Amino acid sequence: MLAGALAVTAGFMLAPTRALAASSPIVTPTIRPPFVDYQPPTRPGPLRIDYTGGVTLAWGAATDDSGYVVYEVYAGGRLIARTTSTRYLYSTGPIVRPQPYYFAVRAVDGAGNSSPKVFAPQPVYEEPRVVPPPLDVTLQDWVRGYVSLEWKEPAATTVTSLPIAGYEVSVMTIARSDAGTPIVRPQPLPVAEVGGAFLRMPAPPPGRYVYLVRTIDAAGNYSVPARLAVVRE
Template identity: 35%
Template sequence: MRRTAPLLALCLAATGLTGCTAADTTPPAAPAGITAQAGSATSVHVMWQAPAPADGVTGYLVFQADRLVRELPADKTMADVTGLTPQTAYTFTVRARDAAGNTSAPGAAAEATTPAAKAEDRRVPTAPARTTGRADGPRSATLSWTAATDDTGVTAYDVYQGGVRIHTVGPAETGTTLSGLQPDSVYTFTVRARDGADNSSPESPAVDVTTPPSAGQGPGTAPAEFTATASPGAVTLTWTAPDTGRPTGEYELHVNGRPVTVIQFGDGAVPPSGATRVEHRLTVTEPAGTQWTLKLRARLPDGNWGAFSAERSIVLMA
């Protein structure tokens, strides 16, 4: 925990000023859990663990040996370092920085060796054919997938959640554990294989993982078994209402990460909570070929929004 109270007391004693504020000179803790994985012949993916909120971290500095190669905000805990040399060993460290400009000591160094370059490699790897996942608790999950193939060899597997890459592992791995998840949430994961020329495969089949509520949180609040089906000029949504103890008649729909509408069901039209499927049809005017990623959440009896459903990707039809 960051502490400046003793400095503040000294400042007040020395000056007698009630408005005196001590400067923050305490650096944050060094980032933990630093890993490095070669993604191609010229790039390495560096990751580390998110700090505790009390550390007050506002950004990170990524170093290759003693050279600063990336600066990132506090919400980013991974970085791709590019422009590297094939068949070369590299060492990476990460430092944390706070709002006062204090910089931590470097975290434990991570090493990675880039593979040999393959000339004119334009063939993408095959997609992992099968993906499975399970929640290990309210804040972690384990994924596994079938190995992909490539004419020059797979060099890494990238895990995506909601269309964003969140994790990378080596070519010999066909599974990984993800941490830092939220309780009572549905996550949709896919996996892509990558080769030494940075060609990425198509996505694996998506897998939904639902984290359980944390202790004392009560039953889950996420709509279950969410589906989205495109038809000419329309999108049909179906889901199972969460069991909140009473009928749920209001849902917030998000499209491509943004809230776009609130779906409301009038009296008599709301199915019993958790008992039957709910269906809603949207009329769309966007051009055919537009891609949407959709998810929704329910208004709870206490007035707050519950956890999100799984995400579904569709392409609109004419």
């Protein structure tokens, strides 16, 4: 067969091949972690009640880095509506049944991240209220480059406990002195306020950390923090 000619085998035409030069570079693709929307929306509010011609709830808009939020409306701890509006008509009648009403609204983005709830103004209680802290805080690997801080919602411990609005997450970094003694940064750094019992976030660099999670009740009171010490190698 002549050099450079095309070979025909069993009805198939094979193109002439050319060897790669020994100096051809090998390109290694850059592997990037997947994009994850872990940032919850801001808390909407304040939440106000208009009794003109019924019961209408109105609140200030929340913001989110994705640009999209839907609002969940709660009455007595029960989800009653989802809306993209900042108003909700609860009742058109002139009279509602005489009972305590706890109205709340929270924002949820397209990835399912939720803000803490905002509640309508509450009556003032003379008795002190106990805000129960969250339980069993853990840190789990989630997807590459991200972790999930998770905890269990507390149960009401006294009859004076108010509904839970959400949780505040902060972190302290533990450094070591030249002598090897642990040094805790005195002020926790806020991370986020969330409406659910988890927070997804980028994995921290290697080091020692203490995560603190506090419960926020309907009146804006905070519990003592639940703590989790973490060592990232």
